[in-house]
Amino acid sequence: MNHGDTSRERGRRGATAHVDTFARDHLPPPDQWPGLDLDIPTPPGQPGPPGLRHPDRLNCADELLSGPPADRPVFLTPAGPAWTYGELRARVDRIAHLLTGDLGVVPGNRVLLRGPTTPWLAACWLAVLKAGAIAVTVLAQQRPHELATLCDIARVRHALCDVRAVDDLVRAEVPGLRITTYGGDAPDDLLNRPAPEGPYPAVDTAADDVALIAFTSGTTGRPKGCMHFHRDVLAIADTFSRHVLRPRPDDVFAGSPPLGFTFGLGGLVIFPLRAGASALLLEQATPRQLLPAIAEHRVSVLFTAPTAYRTMLDALDGHDVTSLRRCVSAGENLPAATWHAWHERTGLRVINGIGATELLHIFISAADEDIRPGTTGVPVPGWHARVQDEHGDPVPDGEPGLLAVRGPVGCRYLADPRQRVYVRDGWNITGDTYVREPDGYFRYVARADDMIISAGYNIAGPEVEDALLRHPDVVEAAVVGRADRARGQVVVAYAVLKEGAARDAEALRVFMKTELAPYKCPREIVFLDALPRTATGKLQRFRLRGPAYPGGDQQ
Template sequence: MANLVTDIEETVAASPDATAIGYDGQKITYEEFWIQTGQFAQALADAGVEPGDRVGVYLPNLPQYVIAFHGILRAGGIVVPMNPQYKSREIKHLLGDSSAVAVVTLADLVPQVQEVQDDTDVHTIISVGGDAEGATEFGAFLADDTLEPVDRDDDDVACQPYTSGTTGTPKGVLLTHRNLAFEARASPAVHDGIRADDKMLGVLPLFHIYGMTVTMLATLYEGGSFWPMAEWDASAALELIESEELTIVHGVPAMYNDVVNHPDADDYDLGTVRFANAGGSSLPLEVMRRFEELFEPRLLEGYGLTETAPVTHANRPDDRRPGSIGKPLPGVESKVADHNFEEVAPVPEGPVDDETELDEVVGEIVISGPNVMKQYYNRPEANQEAFTDEEDGEAQDGTRWFHTGDLGYYDEDGFFYIVDREKHMIVSGGYNIYPREVEELLFEHPDVADAAVVGVPDERRGETVTAFVVKQPDSDVTAEGLKQYCLDNLAEYKHPREVNFVDELPRTTTGKVQKFELEDFE
């Protein structure tokens, strides 16, 4: 395989006038898209960006993001995606750690880059959406000529996203051309692939691996059309799906929760959607149930991480089990391991009931496959902790297992189930408590719109189970009422000793609850 962007050339040759990108009433054909990526690649080369150099993309979901991303790869560079909500202090680490030499960003964000530029290797700034002092406007930056894709090896790094940093300094993840090419094909294949007439909702942030690979790359490599949205808004998303007759929707659970709680949700016609998927964090069963009551497509859950590019497991339209993250993708291996790295035996069939002792069936989910990252960038200790090499009998090369840090179990049919993050497990009075179990119950309560459960230090018990709840509008539910509800449905040691009502939960832009903020709640 050469540079993975060359795959798009086949679509350009076969369907030059087909829509590659749709945005705000405008459409960019594949031929126009291919020319602009070539012009962007040539402009990078003219600016002194060499193959192997890193270029930051500090943008929301816009057509220029898609063009810049592919142009960087076409020039043989490495994309460093950056959250456009980050401030100077946050991007300083990403730019400095990666040694990026150029940045593409909104005109309004150029000052953020300039504030830290002297502490980085950045010599070129390209602005989107207007002129900015010290930057070259995107259209003016494009060269007259186009650069042919620079040859890259399968194992060359294509992209360096950063972990969310919710538990420490964000780490650069080295994803290769092979990693991304595998995922762009393998993940859509479990739902009958992406067709040339498919239209993909592009609302997942493109700086995040889920949006980047499963929506943008997968769509363009199969010749479909990609419809980015610059920010999440439930009403705008529903309107776009209906008006443009979009056919594939990917989102995080928080987005689907917004949809099912939308006051006019049942007024929208989503009849053109043939596939809907949730990932990024655990999908509450109640959100799945309510979505499927409102709309025709079943909502399928998958699983993955930045380090696995991202999808490792998925439910199939014709082979799913609610409550499960599905089975491993073809070509991906997964198992559940205990603290001694011995494989934990499967349960007969999941999900397990309340009488099952989770500690007897739960272990860490580990992954091996062509989607697993090369390594963390300049983090030898983190790399040592992240991988276990296991000998394969007489084979010369053993299996390289990546530690996800997620606790779960699997059943004899091959379905896997996430219980919780290892670092989120609560130990109270000697008992192991998995927050997701309590959260699932809270989501079933009619007065609860959103919920998260954390462990708070307690001198007597070690940790106390504490719930944070967003009420449904006009609800008069009380903390005592919710505590009693949990007592009625869970073992006594699992119920929240404290319930706090909040207007909203602190979440990342990809919908993950930032539990460290809740643990420090006062």
């Protein structure tokens, strides 16, 4: 199998359209590039290849906007009429005119985008890409010091910000940053400025010009800027979405992840636009807000995290979810217990998947009858995966090792020495411990740094978490290792219980002994009101290991 040649892929790059070449100049050196696979097998019964080998000139925003009929709805909100594709195109063109006219943005400039999930934020994202600039979409929850760090790493000098989210961006005091608000009443607000009429001709970007910089969500250490090309944006739609999700033009997408999280960017903007479908964009999308929205807007494709599915189970009564036909879970491993409970209550088979900011979206998954609860699935068409040891040698099926993947998208950190850690011999090493079963299915074990070694036993924290979640009173669970002189580490479990449930650690321990081998059972169980999570909902186990939490290491 030809997995591509990293030097060849770098050598075939088209002439950049970027005037500001900062991003291109700070790509990793050639010998640290991932190998790319741009050929895709066509599964039996499906149409031919979707064309991962794009022409040398490609503007992904223009491509996403150019197909569907003008009168078809594209973005819905709880308040106000739906936007049509024709209206979206006109608004994107207007913003692009303003970016390159009044605001002085040139191709290759990084433009920070900040605000809750709204059609205007999506339109700004598309306009930035159509104008040949680079979108840096951040989370509305991030605080001034976090924003200052991201702007420093990406050398951001322009920002489009929802007027309701501008205060913290101002407080970040980013040198030279020009902030333009949208959604306000001021004459210089983006939406109130006079702009040229008519279409905006998309900048003739190279397929491998950087289109976006997505920052890792901060589960560990300093965030890393992940640079993705125009062709990458289409590749995730033409692999996972096209071959696993299989959307239809009449689908209505919705979900909880924000657009600053690539899980949400794909699920709420890229995938519906590529399919000519529509998306319900919710500013607030907690589990209890999702359920009535699904019923009211007849949502058919749902993107959210395992915790949300589990929370929604307790609130399903009285809510109509019969419009759903596709439920996608990512961001964290989906416990088999949650999968079975959702299927039992709704009849729907949750599509589990593993993705990464470094690889833009999901690369291992399965749908429909191919789903096997308790596994993530198989490589998405166009992707390849294996399990290897720390030296890069494949391990036998059934044995745990590091997950390595490669496909049409690869990790390219922005001027970050951790590139050498993530990409090795052309493979992307995701930091997950996996087992490949003899039948080719991949089963998640743990994040590589979440393996607990206690008295010589290897214990996967997520396995213990899954067992805890089988208890009817446990809503959320997290398991970490705590340093111990005698055993090296001991297992400490943190649990969030249903409202009104008794915090009885001994009863939970008795239950766990019926679910797991004794050496895997927690030595200590700590009850919390909530687990520490990132703004995108990912569990921050490293914080539980610290002195701020009961049971954490004190040294």
